[in-house]
Amino acid sequence: MPGKFSCISFPSTILLGRLLVRLLLFSVLWCVLAGLDWQNWIIGLPTILAATFCSLLFAPQQPCPVSFLGLLRFIPFFVNLSFWGGCDVMRRALSPAMPMNPGLVRYQVSLPEVPQQVLLINCISLLPGTISADFHEQCITIHTIDRDMPVWSTVHHLERRVAALFGIRVAGGRP
Amino acid sequence: MAFLHNLGTICILIGIPFFVSGTIGLLRFPDIYTRLHALTKADNVGLGFVVLGLALQAEQWNTVARLLLIWLLVLVASSASCHLVARAALRKKIQPWSRS
Numbered sequence: 001m002p003g004k005f006s007c008i009s010f011p012s013t014i015l016l017g018r019l020l021v022r023l024l025l026f027s028v029l030w031c032v033l034a035g036l037d038w039q040n041w042i043i044g045l046p047t048i049l050a051a052t053f054c055s056l057l058f059a060p061q062q063p064c065p066v067s068f069l070g071l072l073r074f075i076p077f078f079v080n081l082s083f084w085g086g087c088d089v090m091r092r093a094l095s096p097a098m099p100m101n102p103g104l105v106r107y108q109v110s111l112p113e114v115p116q117q118v119l120l121i122n123c124i125s126l127l128p129g130t131i132s133a134d135f136h137e138q139c140i141t142i143h144t145i146d147r148d149m150p151v152w153s154t155v156h157h158l159e160r161r162v163a164a165l166f167g168i169r170v171a172g173g174r175p
Numbered sequence: 176m177a178f179l180h181n182l183g184t185i186c187i188l189i190g191i192p193f194f195v196s197g198t199i200g201l202l203r204f205p206d207i208y209t210r211l212h213a214l215t216k217a218d219n220v221g222l223g224f225v226v227l228g229l230a231l232q233a234e235q236w237n238t239v240a241r242l243l244l245i246w247l248l249v250l251v252a253s254s255a256s257c258h259l260v261a262r263a264a265l266r267k268k269i270q271p272w273s274r275s
Contacts, residue, residue: 032240079223086193086220089213093200101274102209122254125215131208133261143208143261143271 018059022052064115067167074165078123081158085128092145103147104133107140107155110170111163120162127154183231190224193217206272207264215257222249 026048034040092100111117117135124132124142129149134141144151163170200213226246230239 029244032237032244035237082216082223083220085216089200089217090193090196093196093203093213093217098203100204100209102206102271103273104271121258122251125211125254125257126219126250128216129212131211131215131261132258133208133265135258135262141265143211145209145212 015056018056019052022055023048026051026055064113064166066165070165070167074161077161078126081128082126085126088128088145100145101147102143102145105130105142105144105147105151107142107152109138109140109159111159112168113166116162116166116168119165120159123158123162124155127158130155179231183228186224186228186231188228190221190228193221193224197221207269208261208271211257211261215253219250219253222246 030040030044030048034044092098109117109120111120121132121135121140124130124140129145130151131143132140133143140155142151142155159170194217197213197217200217201210204210204213223246226242230242233239233242
């Protein structure tokens with residue numbers, strides 16, 4: 001099984017980098033959860049080491065570096081869209097006529113790596129008017145609450161943003 | 176501090192209608208897919224405002240970080256479970272409700 005226990009096959013520099021990033025991340029997380037009292041580290045240190053080990057074990061084979069600038073641009077974009085998603089649902093739920101025209105739409109993904117695709121699928125469910133209902137052979141089935149909404153262009157825009165987050169460019173996606 | 180406290184209260188009050196409309200949507204919407212729309216989106220925005228409000232009222236930095244962490248985990252959990260519920264429904268051949 002080449003996919004499992006993939007960290008063993010990494011070059012040592014990449015492995016060391018990944019190890020240090022995870023150790024730092026889980027240490028900060030422990031501080032957040034348990035506070036700064038050093039006595040907590042009696043439990044904290046083994047937990048951090050175990051978490052780092054598990055995280056490396058399940059790390060994807062190909063490194064997927066996140067661009068910091070891309071992340072800074074992605075967060076406001078995402079917060080803005082999910083806010084309008086909430087407003088959209090609120091309007092439809094509270095309106096006496098309950099305006100909606102639901103249907104299924106397919107979208108062909110061009111993002112190459114699994115972590116990027118997972119992020120895209122999860123973000124679609126928080127966009128205005130769309131939830132991702134299935135993913136099979138690079139094709140996302142999207143349920144839209146209103147078929148008159150520009151679903152394809154919204155998802156395509158999101159896909160380009162996700163690609164920018166990982167510092168890559170995508171050609172383009174088909175409906 | 177009173178200013179931040181009041182601002183936090185306003186944020187929490189903004190968040191509550193989103194939770195309420197998510198629940199109203201859950202009760203009113205016609206099928207499983209549209210109900211998922213109501214739950215994931217409205218509740219996430221509602222929780223976002225409540226977390227923001229509580230973070231503004233928090234007295235320690237790690238309370239703020241813990242609240243943000245809760246929000247992030249709920250975001251991930253709700254969008255992933257939304258996808259899984261919708262996928263299970265599609266694979267059981269449950270047809271989406273349509274206007275016509």
